């Protein structure tokens with residue numbers, strides 16, 4: 001059961017047993033097992049579950065389902081999650097901060113606290129732009145809801161890799177005087193009048209103490225006060241700076257434990273082969289490791 005702690009007088013916040021970050025096969029498997037073991041947890045990601053599963057034309061290597069389309073497999077995952085009463089908090093986790101003996105997760109405008117964390121974020125071409133990581137928190141933001149208000153009446157750029165974030169660009173356009181919309185995909189949707197779509201894609205972010213501009217692939221520089229990078233994934237170093245990595249993946253042992261106490265990882269984010277069966281197996285192992293970890297803390 002989750003503990004309740006006083007954060008401020010009159011404000012009680014829940015510390016979950018665990019937080020599962022990511023809604024692909026690895027995250028689903030971890031969430032199912034935590035649910036079966038009656039743990040309190042928050043599951044954060046996309047209600048679509050996984051774009052990667054949805055896109056697979058034909059899956060032939062998933063045991064028991066000899067020839068299933070990715071869309072049908074994703075639908076089966078969604079049905080399973082719903083039947084088990086699992087709920088998804090739709091948001092991107094943009095930072096996880098260690099507290100004394102638990103973790104605080106920032107997800108959109110919300111904060112959650114959990115004793116253990118399962119990272120099941122998949123791998124995505126995160127596509128950090130040159131200059132981006134050095135300017136995080138100094139004009140580079142990953143969350144329109146959290147930071148949009150800082151740019152009222154200002155000029156900003158939004159680098160977007162998935163149409164599902166277009167509503168966030170529209171929200172930013174309500175606050176900022178001008179938004180340069182820089183999608184990395186074809187056929188973006190219509191935008192309000194103060195949103196301009198430059199002819200070339202973003203190539204880098206410039207600035208010394210703070211962001212001053214975005215360079216484009218055609219050599220032009222746009223002068224901006226801030227840049228919102230709205231993507232399906234966040235680089236591991238931005239998400240959890242002290243997490244150990246190996247060859248660009250999260251380093252784990254065979255219990256899916258990372259170098260950080262109480263933090264486990266599963267699926268594509270831990271390395272190749274990038275496969276459903278591996279992701280599901282690792283999600284299962286990570287959930288069992290969380291259960292053992294929680295039991296060891298209670299002793």
Ligand SMILES: Cc1cc2nc3c(=O)[nH]c(=O)nc-3n(C[C@H](O)[C@H](O)[C@H](O)COP(=O)(O)OP(=O)(O)OC[C@H]3O[C@@H](n4cnc5c(N)ncnc54)[C@H](O)[C@@H]3O)c2cc1C
Pocket residue numbers: 021022023024025026027044045046049050051052053055056057058059060061091092093094120121122123232233234239266267268269273274275276277279
């Ligand atoms: C076209 C295609 C075909 C494929 N075919 C096959 C196949 O036939 N057989 C096979 O075994 N494998 C196949 N794969 C590989 C398979 O899709 C992956 O191995 C599998 O989806 C990995 O699962 P995962 O849960 O680790 O990550 P993903 O499925 O990538 O899920 C990760 C989820 O986490 C979310 N997320 C990421 N960061 C955050 C964050 N900070 N906060 C909240 N949520 C976050 C993402 O939005 C995503 O929803 C295919 C992949 C593709 C692209």
